[in-house]
Amino acid sequence: MHALRQRQCMLHLRCQICGEETFGRSDERYLWLVAGSEPLQEGEESWSPPVHESCAAEAVRYCPHLRKSHVAALVDAPMFWGVAGLVYDPETLEPLPGEDDDGLTHVSFADPQLRWTVAARVIVTLHGCTPVALDDLVGAAV
Template structure:
């Protein structure tokens, strides 16, 4: 559990979210090849680095970790920090732990154009968020202006990843119809062998809906 307070960056008067990537962090993605069966099969990078390119045996998108380098990409996500935020329950905006509430729960804020509430077992790639940071995000984040829902969650549990699936024959990307072209896959899926993970995904349990107007009023 992290207690350190990360450096807070701003851009044009707005807070740059902790999980947002910067242009100086973008890396050219290496060429893919088939991995021999005796090494697990599926796909691998031609110059794969064992300690950095895989997590829990899954191939991950390459991304630097130099916050503040270049220009922020506010609509993007740094894969490494997103995974760290999910693993450690860090706020997606400020990067500080979301542990510490008296009720032991964590606040989650998700984009939802139709206003559908967060349901039991919901899968999400959005890390938790502090109440004050949620109010800031609702004000500044364009995709949340199209609709958002929030819930207090008792147990966020590891579920899988969202990644770019590749064709086993040609190794060509197979984008999904979901946002960003990513496919959500549980850890039990054999298709993970042919996937480059971009985002960590958890399932949410013990969910209690939060009224956004009340949340904004509490932070006014």
């Protein structure tokens, strides 16, 4: 996902597919959709912005990563946690090796390393997670 679009979507809780607001569900929750097979856990970190139900169905149909496997959850409260980025050594000013699959390190807003980090993505933690089957959710909305 484009770094600027990711930050804009996350900061304003806009849909990562269409870019429109995700506020307004009758249950006042947010739908989270990520690639993978493990259910989203309480307090889990995520850099994927929320999605609309109809956009999630489209994403699963056309995105090869999501088509392979995906999980979804309704989330009560996404909380801003930190960033994923390149951390530089304050002594050598050289970039340090990243910790995740993309070569980025997750740094919380409270971590002193934040001042030595060039952020690529905003990370939230997900609270009040209820795993949902996307097919059930999209089917119920039609």
